Amino acid sequence: MRWRIRRADERDADALALIGSATFLDAYAGRMPGAGIVAHAAAKNQPATYARWGTAADHALWLVEADEGGAPVGYQVVAPPDMDGFTAAPGDVELKRIYLLSRLYGTGAGQALMDEAIRWAREQGMARLLLALWDENFRALAFYRRQGFAQIGQRRFQVGAQVYDDPVLALDL
Structure with missing residues (x-):
């Protein structure tokens, strides 16, 4: 599949909410309880959330x-760091979400997103780019390590009734 990447804003809220839920399901179906995935996606991928983020000067979105x-x-x-159980330092920014449908893996789209995040964070004068992910997402862990990210802590992340202790990774900018 051929793709294109662009900055998104509040006008893209419906598309962002749709792809947010679809990619979370695509990534975790069969790996996490289904009811938890549905509840998480419904709560975390509201169009109003993406619309608010799309107008916030301290947030950057790409589609x-x-x-x-x-x-x-x-x-x-x-976005500004917001990780349950982890305290960010001044100058940190969080790669809060980065997801692709699995059929885009290996197409360069993930690298293009990462390049945009790093470029934007540097332009903002940030010191580190943080991210957290499920420790069983081995493909993503390998990708982030190839980018130069290293583990600096853990955060708690809840999906349904299950609470996960996710590694927090950082890239010095």
């Missing part, structure tokens, strides 16, 4: 779209 037809196929959000 990946299929070249043909423009369907949303991935996205990312960079």
